[in-house]
Amino acid sequence: MRMQRLVIGWAIAVAAATTADAANGVTVQLFQFRPGNIAVATDTRVTWTNQDEIEHTITAGLPGRPDGAFDFTLGDKGATASFVFPKPGTYTYFCRRHQHMRGEVNVN
Amino acid sequence: MNASFRILVGITGVVAVIGMGCSQSMAAHESTAMASPAATSSNTRAAALRTTLNTLFAEHVWLAGSATGAALAGRDADFKAAAAALDQNSVAIAKAIGSVYGNDAEQAFLPLWRKHIGFAVDYTVGVATNDRARADKAVNDLVGYSQDFGAFLQSANPNLPKSVVADLVKHHVVTLKTVIDAQAAKDPEKAYVALRTAAGHMQMIADPLAEAIVKQFPDRFGG
Numbered sequence: 001m002r003m004q005r006l007v008i009g010w011a012i013a014v015a016a017a018t019t020a021d022a023a024n025g026v027t028v029q030l031f032q033f034r035p036g037n038i039a040v041a042t043d044t045r046v047t048w049t050n051q052d053e054i055e056h057t058i059t060a061g062l063p064g065r066p067d068g069a070f071d072f073t074l075g076d077k078g079a080t081a082s083f084v085f086p087k088p089g090t091y092t093y094f095c096r097r098h099q100h101m102r103g104e105v106n107v108n
Numbered sequence: 109m110n111a112s113f114r115i116l117v118g119i120t121g122v123v124a125v126i127g128m129g130c131s132q133s134m135a136a137h138e139s140t141a142m143a144s145p146a147a148t149s150s151n152t153r154a155a156a157l158r159t160t161l162n163t164l165f166a167e168h169v170w171l172a173g174s175a176t177g178a179a180l181a182g183r184d185a186d187f188k189a190a191a192a193a194l195d196q197n198s199v200a201i202a203k204a205i206g207s208v209y210g211n212d213a214e215q216a217f218l219p220l221w222r223k224h225i226g227f228a229v230d231y232t233v234g235v236a237t238n239d240r241a242r243a244d245k246a247v248n249d250l251v252g253y254s255q256d257f258g259a260f261l262q263s264a265n266p267n268l269p270k271s272v273v274a275d276l277v278k279h280h281v282v283t284l285k286t287v288i289d290a291q292a293a294k295d296p297e298k299a300y301v302a303l304r305t306a307a308g309h310m311q312m313i314a315d316p317l318a319e320a321i322v323k324q325f326p327d328r329f330g331g
Contacts, residue, residue: 030263031216054259100219
């Protein structure tokens with residue numbers, strides 16, 4: 001019985017962690033950031049996952065005005081990159097290779 | 109769905125109905141014809157999709173050739189009108205993609221598609237001003253773009269391998285480059301022969317795209 005409770009507790013913990021990861025994740029697919037706008041709490045790690053068969057970047061700022069906060073390259077399908085947002089604010093980002101691709105992280 | 113796309117689909121439907129009528133008429137003279145009307149009809153959603161994509165992609169080449177020809181000949185008013193029509197064609201192609209993959213895909217596709225037109229304009233300007241470096245960069249950008257286009261379509265539809273699509277787009281670039289070079293050389297005969305070749309080649313992109321979409325969504329386009 002005790003073992004059963006432990007297993008159930010472990011399963012709940014894994015499920016909660018998975019849900020949290022999914023909530024803080026952005027998929028890069030069909031040359032779009034999905035979702036394009038995400039709201040997270042301070043100190044949250046946001047992870048981008050590339051589902052396109054081509055290189056994209058996650059570059060802070062706006063096209064022509066990168067702000068240097070982060071600049072990740074997602075090499076190919078399956079590549080991931082993460083960033084922890086330490087302060088509240090609105091963080092815009094884009095893809096340097098395909099500058100119509102824009103996203104936003106709202107940190108509370 | 110915008111008006112021009114609806115008109116195109118409408119025209120496609122009319123053509124399909126006419127085609128069906130012709131085939132039925134011909135069948136009446138062949139008492140041994142055993143195929144069912146459904147199997148021989150061209151009045152299907154799949155046929156309409158294929159015709160629409162072929163029409164739009166061929167139109168893309170004719171309008172692009174009109175625009176570059178006018179630009180190289182210094183006919184400003186012609187160029188502006190052709191460029192405007194070319195962009196309307198781009199919007200219609202994006203709508204066609206959106207009608208299959210949704211509004212988000214349409215919004216992502218349009219700037220990607222417009223990008224290659226910008227590179228073609230760069231090439232034309234490079235040729236017109238004898239700026240070899242600009243022309244070469246435009247060609248490199250177009251080749252790079254072919255990878256983007258291939259990746260986009262593969263992401264939308266796994267039945268379309270990126271490398272195959274990229275090669276087809278590269279060929280599109282090469283055929284259109286031949287048109288522009290002939291226009292710049294003031295050789296209209298060669299330019300129009302090249303333009304027919306370039307427009308004809310678009311079927312090599314439109315047909316597999318239609319086929320892959322039908323394969324991906326048999327419930328929407330089958331029958």
